[in-house]
Amino acid sequence: MIHEIAPKHMDNQYHEKEVQDDSRICFCTGRKILGRIKDGMLVWPLYREVKDRAGECTYLFSISGRDYFLAEGKEEGEIEDAVWMDWRDIRDKEPTAEAFAGMTAMHLSQWHNSVQYCGCCGAKTVHDKKERMMRCPSCGNMMFPKISPAIIVAVTDDKNRLLVTKYAGRTSDQYALVAGFVEIGETLEECVQRELMEEVGIRVKNICYYASQPWGCVGNLMVGFTAKLDGSDQIHLDKTELGLAKWLTPEEVPEIDDNSSLTREMIRRFKHGCL
Numbered sequence: 123m124i125h126e127i128a129p130k131h132m133d134n135q136y137h138e139k140e141v142q143d144d145s146r147i148c149f150c151t152g153r154k155i156l157g158r159i160k161d162g163m164l165v166w167p168l169y170r171e172v173k174d175r176a177g178e179c180t181y182l183f184s185i186s187g188r189d190y191f192l193a194e195g196k197e198e199g200e201i202e203d204a205v206w207m208d209w210r211d212i213r214d215k216e217p218t219a220e221a222f223a224g225m226t227a228m229h230l231s232q233w234h235n236s237v238q239y240c241g242c243c244g245a246k247t248v249h250d251k252k253e254r255m256m257r258c259p260s261c262g263n264m265m266f267p268k269i270s271p272a273i274i275v276a277v278t279d280d281k282n283r284l285l286v287t288k289y290a291g292r293t294s295d296q297y298a299l300v301a302g303f304v305e306i307g308e309t310l311e312e313c314v315q316r317e318l319m320e321e322v323g324i325r326v327k328n329i330c331y332y333a334s335q336p337w338g339c340v341g342n343l344m345v346g347f348t349a350k351l352d353g354s355d356q357i358h359l360d361k362t363e364l365g366l367a368k369w370l371t372p373e374e375v376p377e378i379d380d381n382s383s384l385t386r387e388m389i390r391r392f393k394h395g396c397l
């Protein structure tokens with residue numbers, strides 16, 4: 123998956139660091155990031171290439187000693203060979219560590235943009251020096267990074283079939299799994315049960331944690347579960363959320379060549395009998 127970058131390691135702890143000539147610079151706007159593909163490999167601009175237009179740079183994280191910064195300036199000029207990419211353009215690119223850096227930079231950038239002003243009193247906020255937090259100098263409000271937990275669940279039945287879905291209104295030909303955001307006041311397991319009842323009208327048992335995955339382009343932390351069908355396999359589709367939901371045997375599940383997401387890993391493992 124995209125966050126599995128060993129033997130490299132992402133150090134997420136906030137440090138007060140100065141940008142250096144060889145620091146990687148992330149220009150982000152909305153869910154897009156400026157980068158280039160060089161000899162098939164994903165490369166982010168270096169500070170020495172863009173220092174005249176990067177503006178103030180905010181430290182984000184490091185990967186195995188290499189520092190990444192967010193450019194506060196708006197990219198207006200051309201950077202040779204660089205193009206705006208969205209998360210679909212980078213998710214399955216090599217090196218995986220650079221793709222993961224881009225996804226994480228998008229998440230931090232979206233948070234930064236949303237906390238430029240205090241949500242309580244409207245004053246301009248400032249960076250805290252010691253931790254990743256924006257502080258209101260007027261009323262003292264502290265704004266920490268926002269992460270939205272969401273569940274994703276691979277449901278199987280006793281005929282060795284997997285419940286797959288496709289989202290309503292999307293053109294993707296890839297199958298997905300039932301997923302949804304955790305509501306305030308519910309556990310992850312309750313969220314699994316609620317989402318399955320809402321979206322496809324089925325009950326499950328044996329809910330087991332599978333793995334988690336930061337999915338930065340949309341600010342999520344995905345928490346994956348497996349579960350067994352409990353009772354009827356009859357699907358009652360919520361057509362506002364889903365365009366399709368059905369049970370597939372391993373032979374009916376198409377081969378997946380992109381292993382970047384938890385969804386795709388779980389579907390692939392089901393197909394190969396190791397979920």
Ligand SMILES: [Zn+2]
Pocket residue numbers: 240241242243244245258259260261262263
């Ligand atoms: Zn305030």
